[in-house]
Amino acid sequence: MIETLTPQQIQAALMLAEGRRTSDITYDLKISESTLYRWKKKRDFKELINNMMRDELAETRFRLAHLADASVSALWDLVARSSNDYTRLQAAIHVLKLSGIMHLPSPNVTQTVQYVLKPEEPEEAEKTIVTNGQGGSRVEDAPLQ
Numbered sequence: 001m002i003e004t005l006t007p008q009q010i011q012a013a014l015m016l017a018e019g020r021r022t023s024d025i026t027y028d029l030k031i032s033e034s035t036l037y038r039w040k041k042k043r044d045f046k047e048l049i050n051n052m053m054r055d056e057l058a059e060t061r062f063r064l065a066h067l068a069d070a071s072v073s074a075l076w077d078l079v080a081r082s083s084n085d086y087t088r089l090q091a092a093i094h095v096l097k098l099s100g101i102m103h104l105p106s107p108n109v110t111q112t113v114q115y116v117l118k119p120e121e122p123e124e125a126e127k128t129i130v131t132n133g134q135g136g137s138r139v140e141d142a143p144l145q
Contacts, residue, residue: 004044017052
């Protein structure tokens with residue numbers, strides 16, 4: 001397939017796969033738009049573009065999977081190791097949101113989450129989690145009962 005294409009056609013296919021505009025490609029390669037249009041009709045040319053795009057998509061998915069894994073690990077480290085309640089809470093909320101377990105409230109709605117954070121130290125006050133519809137949240141002292 002690629003053997004039937006000229007180096008200039010391969011370059012044009014690469015530029016198209018990258019999303020470059022026709023006018024930029026014709027200018028850079030010093031070809032007419034009709035030439036590029038004719039190349040686009042060739043089966044080998046189209047196949048090369050599709051292969052390039054498929055390979056790039058596979059590479060992007062691979063990178064995103066590893067990035068997501070690393071991000072969840074970093075958030076988990078914050079949940080497990082941070083001594084700051086607010087930091088731990090924010091990390092835990094992000095993990096829950098990303099995993100699809102925690103429902104995101106509607107915009108402009110404020111709600112108090114029913115869970116209470118139990119203090120690690122007896123002299124610390126219990127905390128409640130308050131979230132708003134814009135994805136923000138804060139920790140407040142739990143009301144005395």
